[in-house]
Amino acid sequence: MRKITHQTPQKQDNVVVTTSHNASKEAVEMAKNLSQEFKIPYYNRRHVSERIKSGELDFYYVVDNTLQLSIHTDKGRLFFHPGISKIRMENYKREKKDFILEALRPTSEDVVYDATFGLGMDAVFIAHFVKEVVGTEFSEHIYRVVSYGLKTYVSKEDWINEAIKKIVLYNEDMKEFIRKQPDKIFDIVYCDPMFENPVYESSALNPLRPLASYDTIDTQTIQEMIRIAKKRVVLKTLDKDRILERLDIKFDRVIVSKKNGLVFACIDLD
Numbered sequence: 574m575r576k577i578t579h580q581t582p583q584k585q586d587n588v589v590v591t592t593s594h595n596a597s598k599e600a601v602e603m604a605k606n607l608s609q610e611f612k613i614p615y616y617n618r619r620h621v622s623e624r625i626k627s628g629e630l631d632f633y634y635v636v637d638n639t640l641q642l643s644i645h646t647d648k649g650r651l652f653f654h655p656g657i658s659k660i661r662m663e664n665y666k667r668e669k670k671d672f673i674l675e676a677l678r679p680t681s682e683d684v685v686y687d688a689t690f691g692l693g694m695d696a697v698f699i700a701h702f703v704k705e706v707v708g709t710e711f712s713e714h715i716y717r718v719v720s721y722g723l724k725t726y727v728s729k730e731d732w733i734n735e736a737i738k739k740i741v742l743y744n745e746d747m748k749e750f751i752r753k754q755p756d757k758i759f760d761i762v763y764c765d766p767m768f769e770n771p772v773y774e775s776s777a778l779n780p781l782r783p784l785a786s787y788d789t790i791d792t793q794t795i796q797e798m799i800r801i802a803k804k805r806v807v808l809k810t811l812d813k814d815r816i817l818e819r820l821d822i823k824f825d826r827v828i829v830s831k832k833n834g835l836v837f838a839c840i841d842l843d
């Protein structure tokens with residue numbers, strides 16, 4: 574499956590909206606509405622399977638009978654689900670420690686910019702501790718599924734419902750978004766680009782990979798992030814990736830998780 578890269582113009586995807594098998598009337602109606610909103614065709618589910626087999630479709634959106642929206646790719650099903658944030662909160666409560674919190678040092682008054690929103694697994698957790706999270710996601714497909722999820726998802730956990738309400742998400746390239754922002758507009762800027770040497774066991778992100786943007790972070794982008802941040806810029810990477818070596822930036826703290834090799838490189842401005 575094709576990767577959406579940033580440098581080349583995006584080709585028009587062969588993609589449709591459909592429902593799950595034995596769809597309810599509501600699911601069909603929702604799928605038809607979304608097909609108009611996304612400006613991509615609606616197909617009856619019966620006709621999708623043949624077209625997938627013949628390679629005519631790259632991937633497809635599905636509205637199921639619970640009205641959840643997902644994208645089916647050959648790498649799995651992409652949908653919004655803040656389950657990982659829930660596990661993370663339980664770990665944090667038990668261990669009184671979390672690498673993102675250690676890196677971001679958030680307060681309840683902070684407005685955080687999450688430049689690479691993805692599935693929002695980090696953002697939902699962060700949002701619990703701050704006033705607002707503003708996110709950008711470059712991939713229109715990931716954006717559609719995640720913003721639909723943010724609007725419709727109802728958790729049994731109150732803190733997740735409250736956290737979701739604090740999130741604003743835009744379908745934009747972070748570099749263009751940042752350029753438009755005034756100096757020091759956000760308290761904290763957080764950036765978690767796609768890893769150079771991905772950990773494939775991390776299955777939560779696997780369905781996202783074929784749809785994601787693989788933009789590289791350069792020194793100028795980090796300098797722009799510093800310009801729009803009041804307190805902190807945090808870049809997440811992997812210890813086996815070489816991104817920090819390539820950047821001409823002095824990081825004040827570099828936090829490394831020995832367990833999974835995650836690195837949080839922090840520039841403290843306060």
Ligand SMILES: C[S@@+](CC[C@H](N)C(=O)[O-])C[C@H]1O[C@@H](n2cnc3c(N)ncnc32)[C@H](O)[C@@H]1O
Pocket residue numbers: 688689690691692693694695696709710711712715745746747748765766767768781784785786787788
């Ligand atoms: C590693 S994932 C982020 C995962 C996220 N932190 C989470 O918790 O779900 C990186 C995301 O950044 C997006 N991305 C890459 N380059 C971008 C850019 N220039 N602007 C906005 N989003 C970008 C990718 O499409 C992908 O969804």
